[in-house]
Amino acid sequence: MTKQAMVTGAVDQASWRDYLELCKPTVVALMILTSMVGMLLASPGLVPLEVMILGNLGIALCAGSAAVINHLVDRQIDLKMKRTLNRPVATGRIEPLKALAFSLVLGVAGMAILLAFINPVTAWLTMASLLGYAVIYTLFLKRATPQNIVIGGIAGAAPPLLGWTAVTGEIHGYGLLLVLIVFAWTPPHFWALAVHRKEDYANAEIPMLPVTHGERYTKIHIFLYTIILFAVSLLPFATGMMNWLYLLGAVVLGLGFLYWAGVLLFTEQKNAGIETFKYSIIYLMALFVIMLLDHYLLPISPLAAI
Known part of the structure; x- marks a missing residue:
C-alpha cells in the first residue's frame, strides 16, 4: 500500500489517543514540571492551589496547541522520518482542518484560563512562547538554519518563567x-x-x-x-x-x-x-x-x- 493510499484510507479513524498524541504529552509533561518548579521557587511557602492547577492547565493547553501546529505544518516531512511517519495528521487519521480547529480550541481555552484566573503577564508570555514555537521555529527556523534549535530554544525554555510569573505577576x-x-x-x-x-x-x-x-x-x-x-x-x-x-x-x-x-x-x-x-x-x-x-x-x- 502506498503512503497516499494509507493517508486516504485512514481519514476519520481517529481516536482520543490520536488527539492526545497531537499534543505531545511527554514533552508537555516535562514543560509542566519546570513550570511547577518555577511556581514553587517563586514562593517561600506553598503555592495557592488555584494558581497551581489553573496556571499549569493554561500553560499546558497552550503548549498542546503549539504542538498540534507542529504536527500540522510538518505532516509532509513526518512521512519521510521513521520516528514520525505514524503521526495522526501525517497518516491522515486526523484531517488538517480538524487538527487546526483542535489547536485553536486548546490555545483559546489556555489563554482564557490564564487571563481570567492567573494574570496578563503570564498569559502574554505564554502566547509569545506559543507563537515562537509554532510559527517562528516550526514554520521558519526548522527549515532555514542548522542553528534552529539554538535560536528557537528560547520558546521551549519559557515554562519555568511562566510558572514564576503565575505566582508573582512579574518577571x-x-x-x-x-x-x-x-x-x-x-x-x-x-x-x-x-x-x-x-x-x-x-x-x-x-x-x-x-x-x-x-x-x-x-x-x-x-x-x-x-x-x-x-x-x-x-x-x-x-x-x-x-x-x-x-x-x-x-x-x-x-x-x-x-x-x-x-x-x-x-x-x-x-x-x-x-x-x-x-x-x-x-x-x-x-x-x-x-x-x-x-x-x-x-x-x-x-x-x-x-
Missing part, C-alpha cells in the same frame, strides 16, 4: 535564570537525538547540524554546549538563589552529562547519541527536583545575605 531575575538553564540544555539535548536520527533528518531535508556539518562537528558542539550548561547550572548557587544541596546535585548531574557527551565525542559507541539524549531528560528532571528539595529543606541561602 524576576531568578525566573530568567531558570530559563537560561533550559535554554543552555536544549542544544545538547536535541543535537544528541539528531545524531541518532541523522538519516531521518537528511531524508526529510531538514538542515539539522549533523546533516549540514557532519557528526563530528555536531558532537564537538554537544560537548562544548554541555560545558556551558554545567557553568550555567552553577549560577543559582553563585547568585544566592540556591544552597549547597543544589550545588552538589548540579555538579553530580552535570558531570554525568559531560560523561555522556564525552562518550559521544571520543568513542564509537553505537547508541551513544540516543543514550545521551535519554540522560539529558533525566538530567533536567532531576535538576529541577533538586531545586525544590533545596528550596524547602534549606530555605535560606548563605549567599542571599551577602
Whole structure:
C-alpha cells in the first residue's frame, strides 16, 4: 500500500489517543514540571492551589496547541522520518482542518484560563512562547538554519518563567535564570537525538547540524554546549538563589552529562547519541527536583545575605 493510499484510507479513524498524541504529552509533561518548579521557587511557602492547577492547565493547553501546529505544518516531512511517519495528521487519521480547529480550541481555552484566573503577564508570555514555537521555529527556523534549535530554544525554555510569573505577576531575575538553564540544555539535548536520527533528518531535508556539518562537528558542539550548561547550572548557587544541596546535585548531574557527551565525542559507541539524549531528560528532571528539595529543606541561602 502506498503512503497516499494509507493517508486516504485512514481519514476519520481517529481516536482520543490520536488527539492526545497531537499534543505531545511527554514533552508537555516535562514543560509542566519546570513550570511547577518555577511556581514553587517563586514562593517561600506553598503555592495557592488555584494558581497551581489553573496556571499549569493554561500553560499546558497552550503548549498542546503549539504542538498540534507542529504536527500540522510538518505532516509532509513526518512521512519521510521513521520516528514520525505514524503521526495522526501525517497518516491522515486526523484531517488538517480538524487538527487546526483542535489547536485553536486548546490555545483559546489556555489563554482564557490564564487571563481570567492567573494574570496578563503570564498569559502574554505564554502566547509569545506559543507563537515562537509554532510559527517562528516550526514554520521558519526548522527549515532555514542548522542553528534552529539554538535560536528557537528560547520558546521551549519559557515554562519555568511562566510558572514564576503565575505566582508573582512579574518577571524576576531568578525566573530568567531558570530559563537560561533550559535554554543552555536544549542544544545538547536535541543535537544528541539528531545524531541518532541523522538519516531521518537528511531524508526529510531538514538542515539539522549533523546533516549540514557532519557528526563530528555536531558532537564537538554537544560537548562544548554541555560545558556551558554545567557553568550555567552553577549560577543559582553563585547568585544566592540556591544552597549547597543544589550545588552538589548540579555538579553530580552535570558531570554525568559531560560523561555522556564525552562518550559521544571520543568513542564509537553505537547508541551513544540516543543514550545521551535519554540522560539529558533525566538530567533536567532531576535538576529541577533538586531545586525544590533545596528550596524547602534549606530555605535560606548563605549567599542571599551577602
